[in-house]
Amino acid sequence: MSQSPFTLQSFKYSDDRLEILNQLLLPHTIEYVEINSVEEAHDAIKSMKIRGAPAIASLAALYIALYLKRSLNTAPAPKFLASTESLAADITPILDYLYTARPTAVNLGAAMRRLHQALAASVAAAEDVQSATRRLIKEAEDVSNEDVGRNKEMARLGGEWLIEQVKQRGGGGKELNVLTVCNTGSLATSGYGTALGLITYLHETGHLDKAYYTQTAPYHQGSRLTALELQTLQIPSVMICDTMSSISAVGADRVAKNGDTANKIGTYNAAVLAARHNIPFIVVAPVSTVDLDVPDGSRIPIEHRPPVEACIIRGALYPGTEDDKAQAVVMFTPKGLTGIYNPSFDVTPAELITAIVTEKGVAVKKEGEQQFDLSGIV
Structure with missing residues (x-):
């Protein structure tokens, strides 16, 4: 994502870190808050620390990508990475929970449905869990990358x-x-x-x-x-x-x-x-x-x-x-x-x-x- 160095970003994302600009403190304080759990992601959206229909959809999707990347790099691997079915069983309630954070902004629901569909496609195709996880990570990152x-x-x-x-x-x-x-x-x-x-x-x-x-x-x-x-x-x-x-x-x-x-x-x-x-x-x-x-x-x-x-x-x-x-x-x-x-x-x-x-x-x-x-x- 290319931005002017003078432009504030609503979030910062890398392979192992996700931060949001706490917009509740603007314009007097510029503070980035790290997001490490689904509860923190949900609260950031619901409390309007991050706001704007496209931005909250991107945050929710990028939290899923971060969660899955960290899981792939964890040894031993979490139990939900045992199969594509267990992956879907773990991720589905997370997607549903994030969707409840803001009811009016339809972008959030669209992003969560998109990830649901990617999961369902992996299960239907009987993909191995590693491929299914990487497919879901890419889909989640695309939600944000395509926005610009x-x-x-x-x-x-x-x-x-x-x-x-x-x-x-x-x-x-x-x-x-x-x-x-x-x-x-x-x-x-x-x-x-x-x-x-x-x-x-x-x-x-x-x-x-x-x-x-x-x-x-x-x-x-x-x-x-x-x-x-x-x-x-x-x-x-x-x-x-x-x-x-x-x-x-x-x-x-x-x-x-x-x-x-x-x-x-x-x-x-x-x-x-x-x-x-x-x-x-x-x-x-x-x-x-x-x-x-x-x-x-x-x-x-x-x-x-x-x-x-x-x-x-x-x-x-x-x-x-x-x-x-x-x-x-x-x-x-x-x-x-x-x-x-x-x-x-x-x-x-x-x-x-x-x-x-x-x-x-x-x-x-x-x-x-x-x-x-x-x-x-x-």
């Missing part, structure tokens, strides 16, 4: 399509302004990024003027509450920009069959504002994020985070102290507050989305339709 290439292809396809669309709308396509929501760069993927990858591509090709990054969890829950729960709040918002040279681009944790998209809280806000001001709203996500088994956004499981997360702020002490790394966690709500609403994601309906970009192509809605046909990009 997918991201770059998405960025290219989306960037080229976008530049052409802007030209058709009367803009020159030379310098674009892009607003994005949540973390979609190297910390959310195996490298380069999804929506941020698109922004990077525009910068690298000389088409980016400014990129705007909006704050998200846990303070942008109003739009989800309005759209899906109470439908009574009215939240005044305004975004002023040149509609001929501005776009909104976001990633996704799950895209339903009709194009409805679950992403970090705050995405729906941006989609509504983009529609109000006639700004293209683009979802950039790998094929593994598209879930054709889910017909629409109402069927996407929405993860709710611990209520306390909506009551606290973590940050560096200000004004500065002698210890410039000192941090504090402050509760800003009354003690004993109940009824706290803290979903991690909101759902943007397909009708508000201009295009969905994957590594297989760009999908747009047919004239007069409110939903997508995603068959051409999955």
Whole structure:
């Protein structure tokens, strides 16, 4: 995986070591934490030490690869390496356990199913256990290695399509302004990024003027509450920009069959504002994020985070102290507050989305339709 030396990586992986960047401590502290057990891998995903749908899928897969590599190098060999059947019996519950760490991000489930299928193929082919183990290691490493290439292809396809669309709308396509929501760069993927990858591509090709990054969890829950729960709040918002040279681009944790998209809280806000001001709203996500088994956004499981997360702020002490790394966690709500609403994601309906970009192509809605046909990009 090739990265700029100035780019933070969500994880570091070698033949005998797996580390993650503890994103709970960012931006003030950069600390890598070693992952040595399935419990540590599960906790890193569930507690959001590592986040981003592609990144958590990569971590889970790479833990499996590390576990198997260490097992192959252990003497005497663990009992589960006695046969392909015992290998499957050992690995299957580990895959199932890792899958439970985050319910909304479909990439994790896709990665675990991919490894299940590789195991099943080895058992069906009656492979010797050494070959089956190495096949599974390669499959797990491919989950991560393929991600960077997918991201770059998405960025290219989306960037080229976008530049052409802007030209058709009367803009020159030379310098674009892009607003994005949540973390979609190297910390959310195996490298380069999804929506941020698109922004990077525009910068690298000389088409980016400014990129705007909006704050998200846990303070942008109003739009989800309005759209899906109470439908009574009215939240005044305004975004002023040149509609001929501005776009909104976001990633996704799950895209339903009709194009409805679950992403970090705050995405729906941006989609509504983009529609109000006639700004293209683009979802950039790998094929593994598209879930054709889910017909629409109402069927996407929405993860709710611990209520306390909506009551606290973590940050560096200000004004500065002698210890410039000192941090504090402050509760800003009354003690004993109940009824706290803290979903991690909101759902943007397909009708508000201009295009969905994957590594297989760009999908747009047919004239007069409110939903997508995603068959051409999955």
